[in-house]
Amino acid sequence: MIGLTVNTRPVKASVEPRTHLADFLRDNLNLTGTHLGCEHGVCGACTLLLDDMPARSCITYAVACDGARVTTIEGLDNDEIATELRAAFTREHALQCGYCTPGMLIAARDIVLRLPTSDEHSVRVGMSGNLCRCTGYVGIVRAVRTVIDQRRERGITPIPGGGRQALGPAGSGNATNPVVSETTARAAAKTETPDQISVAMAIPNFTPAKVFEDQFTVAFPPAKVFDMLGDVAQVAACLPGTSLIGTPTPERVEGMIRVKLGPISANFRGAARIERVPEDLTGRIVGMGSDQRSRSSTQGEIRYRLVPIEQGAATRVELSIGYSLKGMLAQIARDGLVRDLAARLTADFARNLDRHLSGVPVDGAADGSQDLNGVSLLIGLLRRRVQETIRRIWGR
Amino acid sequence: MKAAAFAYERPTDLNTALALIAKADGTTKIIAGGQSLGPMLNLRLVEPDTIIDISGLAELKRAERDGDELVIGACVTHGDVEDGRIPDVTRGAMQRVASAIAYRAVRNRGTIGGSLSHADPAADWVSSLSGLGARITLRSAAGVRNLPIENFITGALESALQPGEIVEAVRVPVMTPSAHWGYVKACRKIGEFAHAIAAVLIDPERATARVVLGALETAPIVLSDASALFGGRVTGDFKQHFDARVADAILIKAGVANAVDRHIHVAVLRRAINEAAA
Ligand SMILES: Cc1cc2nc3c(=O)[nH]c(=O)nc-3n(C[C@H](O)[C@H](O)[C@H](O)COP(=O)(O)OP(=O)(O)OC[C@H]3O[C@@H](n4cnc5c(N)ncnc54)[C@H](O)[C@@H]3O)c2cc1C
Ligand code: FES
Ligand code: FES
Numbered sequence: 001m002i003g004l005t006v007n008t009r010p011v012k013a014s015v016e017p018r019t020h021l022a023d024f025l026r027d028n029l030n031l032t033g034t035h036l037g038c039e040h041g042v043c044g045a046c047t048l049l050l051d052d053m054p055a056r057s058c059i060t061y062a063v064a065c066d067g068a069r070v071t072t073i074e075g076l077d078n079d080e081i082a083t084e085l086r087a088a089f090t091r092e093h094a095l096q097c098g099y100c101t102p103g104m105l106i107a108a109r110d111i112v113l114r115l116p117t118s119d120e121h122s123v124r125v126g127m128s129g130n131l132c133r134c135t136g137y138v139g140i141v142r143a144v145r146t147v148i149d150q151r152r153e154r155g156i157t158p159i160p161g162g163g164r165q166a167l168g169p170a171g172s173g174n175a176t177n178p179v180v181s182e183t184t185a186r187a188a189a190k191t192e193t194p195d196q197i198s199v200a201m202a203i204p205n206f207t208p209a210k211v212f213e214d215q216f217t218v219a220f221p222p223a224k225v226f227d228m229l230g231d232v233a234q235v236a237a238c239l240p241g242t243s244l245i246g247t248p249t250p251e252r253v254e255g256m257i258r259v260k261l262g263p264i265s266a267n268f269r270g271a272a273r274i275e276r277v278p279e280d281l282t283g284r285i286v287g288m289g290s291d292q293r294s295r296s297s298t299q300g301e302i303r304y305r306l307v308p309i310e311q312g313a314a315t316r317v318e319l320s321i322g323y324s325l326k327g328m329l330a331q332i333a334r335d336g337l338v339r340d341l342a343a344r345l346t347a348d349f350a351r352n353l354d355r356h357l358s359g360v361p362v363d364g365a366a367d368g369s370q371d372l373n374g375v376s377l378l379i380g381l382l383r384r385r386v387q388e389t390i391r392r393i394w395g396r
Numbered sequence: 397m398k399a400a401a402f403a404y405e406r407p408t409d410l411n412t413a414l415a416l417i418a419k420a421d422g423t424t425k426i427i428a429g430g431q432s433l434g435p436m437l438n439l440r441l442v443e444p445d446t447i448i449d450i451s452g453l454a455e456l457k458r459a460e461r462d463g464d465e466l467v468i469g470a471c472v473t474h475g476d477v478e479d480g481r482i483p484d485v486t487r488g489a490m491q492r493v494a495s496a497i498a499y500r501a502v503r504n505r506g507t508i509g510g511s512l513s514h515a516d517p518a519a520d521w522v523s524s525l526s527g528l529g530a531r532i533t534l535r536s537a538a539g540v541r542n543l544p545i546e547n548f549i550t551g552a553l554e555s556a557l558q559p560g561e562i563v564e565a566v567r568v569p570v571m572t573p574s575a576h577w578g579y580v581k582a583c584r585k586i587g588e589f590a591h592a593i594a595a596v597l598i599d600p601e602r603a604t605a606r607v608v609l610g611a612l613e614t615a616p617i618v619l620s621d622a623s624a625l626f627g628g629r630v631t632g633d634f635k636q637h638f639d640a641r642v643a644d645a646i647l648i649k650a651g652v653a654n655a656v657d658r659h660i661h662v663a664v665l666r667r668a669i670n671e672a673a674a
Contacts, residue, residue, distance in 0.1 A: 016401065017401075017402055017403065017404035017447065018398065018399040018400065018401050018402055018437070020398075020399070020434075020438070023398070039397035039398075039438050040397070040434070040435035040438050040439060041431060041434065041435050041502060044499070044501065047501045050504070050505075053475070053504040054500055054501040054504060055501050055504050055505055056431070056434075056501050056502060056505070058434070058438065059430050059431060059434025059435055059438065060430060060434065060505060061399075061404075061427075061430065061434070063404050063406075063449075064406075064427070064430065064449050064451060066406075106501075107499075107500065107501065110500060111500075124586075125586055126500065128499060128585070128586040128587050129498070129499025129500060129501055129502065129587055130499075160479060160480070161475075161478075161479030161480070161481065162479075164475075164479065164481070165481070166457075167457040167458060167459065167469070167471075167472050167473070167476050167481055167482065168451060168456075168457035168471045168472065168473060168476070168507075169428065169429040169430075169451045169471065169473055169504070169505040169506075169507060170473075170475070170504040170505055171505070172451035172452050172457075172471070172505075173451065173452045173454070173457065175406070175452065176408060177408070178405075178406055178407055178408045178412065179404060179405055179406040179449075180405055180407075181403035181404060181405050181446065212653075212654075213653060261552075261553060262514070262515065262552070262553025262554065263425070263433075263436065263441075263442050263553070264436065264441045264442060293440070293441075293443070294439070294440065294441050295440070328439040328440065328441055329441060331435070331439055332435070332436060332439065332441055334518075334589070336517065336518070336552070336611075336612070336613040337517075337552050337553065337613070339613045340517075340551065340552040340613040340614045341552070343613070343614075343651070344551075
């Protein structure tokens with residue numbers, strides 16, 4: 001049970017913890033003026049006032065606002081600044097479809113309240129968290145600027161910080177009662193049903209959206225490394241988090257790889273096609289897979305080339321890694337984060353390959369029990385590398 | 397775009413919170429402002445069984461001077477810093493960083509502790525607080541420990557936070573009157589995560605320079621003695637002595653292979669140095 005003050009009216013309701021504030025207002029209270037666009041904090045359509053401060057209602061859960069004061073666009077009918085803004089929006093043609101407008105008005109009201117002057121840059125920066133997909137920003141910016149100008153001309157001074165005194169997230173700390181969940185109320189265990197990947201599925205060629213290079217060296221001759229890379233089961237054993245499904249052929253493999261990106265853990269299941277050119281010691285692996293949990297799919301391509309070094313006693317493995325990522329994961333997994341992940345995978349692989357070729361057992365890789373964990377050895381290695389470099393440059 | 401079901405717990409004091417976190421297993425998550433976790437929950441990239449809300453804990457929502465440091469509770473928001481609701485010991489440096497994080501509506505809920513715990517290499521506090529030489533206080537039911545920020549962030553979305561621990565506070569040293577600060581980030585759109593960050597803290601009187609190159613693919617490069625960037629000695633005219641080739645070499649050695657990326661990082665560093673010299 002939570003209690004809120006919504007547009008000055010006290011409201012009590014029992015709400016599922018996962019319900020975000022916007023859904024609660026729209027579905028339970030029929031306050032549909034709060035719009036939803038992206039539902040992950042980027043577009044600003046859901047912006048409303050929480051304890052009088054603008055906040056995103058799509059990434060703020062209703063339970064977390066127990067006791068808070070919520071003001072939606074419906075609650076600003078008689079608000080002085082909002083009234084002036086509405087008139088200015090009409091005058092300056094600051095809306096067409098109106099989808100972004102409730103969020104725009106809330107954000108605009110906040111900067112009208114706070115900005116000392118109406119210089120265009122500050123207004124644009126202040127409004128940058130609200131996207132308009134049809135009208136364009138010229139009219140919106142002009143409307144906001146005029147309202148600021150008019151109010152400052154009338155001698156109304158800006159209020160720094162919007163008048164807030166309390167520290168901490170807007171909307172937090174109003175409830176004094178603890179919430180302790182019963183074990184029975186705990187979410188039921190989530191079951192994962194494995195994806196159905198057809199064995200006959202063809203793996204198409206594709207043009208990767210992102211390509212980057214990496215390389216590592218192994219203290220064994222190229223021919224030996226090339227042989228080893230031809231043994232799919234051994235390769236998989238060197239990749240932490242990998243497990244094979246069925247028996248791989250030299251040309252084709254099916255399996256799963258579990259990767260961890262901060263709090264996200266994804267389990268990609270898929271298949272790959274393998275091509276090798278023994279004459280020039282090169283090869284290519286093209287694969288595709290999907291993670292059911294995050295409803296994301298990826299296509300990837302790894303090209304490798306073995307270059308003899310140290311008079312052929314050792315090998316430099318040059319990699320070109322290309323991938324395309326689609327689905328929810330693509331919203332979070334920026335290029336750099338994926339690269340960091342790939343760099344960690346590559347380094348773990350290189351280490352395991354070296355061990356394998358030396359006859360040292362590779363620790364628990366192929367059974368899929370060991371996730372590729374970011375705090376793995378490699379980060380240690382990388383950091384050490386950076387520190388050594390810096391020391392070298394500094395001559396210490 | 398709706399989060400999967402989770403159970404919710406909201407302790408009202410820190411000790412209860414620590415006890416809950418101590419017995420939590422891998423399927424429990426802490427939530428502070430929810431501005432990073434919320435998107436991941438809605439996208440169902442993370443599906444915890446239980447969420448422990450620490451945003452109501454008064455112990456984490458204060459800021460006070462302790463000797464030469466300002467101790468900022470983990471649940472102080474970017475907006476609190478931007479609006480000057482906490483004391484200023486960095487001559488406006490933190491305030492300027494805060495006001496350029498995300499957007500106002502995000503800053504009003506996003507917390508300094510949440511940002512560091514999330515450990516996104518492109519996050520502003522990760523680089524700027526490393527530049528300011530800040531420390532982080534981690535507390536568990538068993539005790540408390542302090543780490544320099546640069547030892548806390550161990551990689552992309554990876555930190556030294558152990559199970560059972562929470563970020564309790566950040567300890568920011570008082571900036572000396574003779575210190576010069578510069579902080580610049582490269583973004584294509586305001587409020588998005590940076591493509592490159594540089595933070596510099598230079599004190600010619602003490603001949604010290606601290607430089608951070610951030611928003612890399614992994615944890616930032618922190619040069620606690622960056623004199624090599626200025627020809628080996630930090631003087632009042634450090635701007636003239638900045639050697640971009642040394643910066644480039646550092647980035648190469650740190651594994652930044654792409655020349656365009658390095659160019660952006662070096663350009664951003666140069667701007668930060670210029671800002672510090674201004
Ligand atoms: C549209 C958008 C744009 C953004 N742009 C930027 C930007 O330009 N620069 C930037 O730096 N950030 C940006 N952010 C992120 C923002 O700063 C978040 O507020 C911040 O990263 C997380 O803080 P939070 O309090 O919301 O944490 P939450 O989302 O509540 O938590 C984040 C993670 O930290 C953990 N956690 C939180 N608090 C603690 C604690 N005290 N102890 C231990 N673990 C804890 C949680 O379990 C979770 O894993 C952006 C966010 C959005 C939505
Ligand atoms: S719906 Fe909340 S920011 Fe887009
Ligand atoms: S008015 Fe249509 S999206 Fe802005």
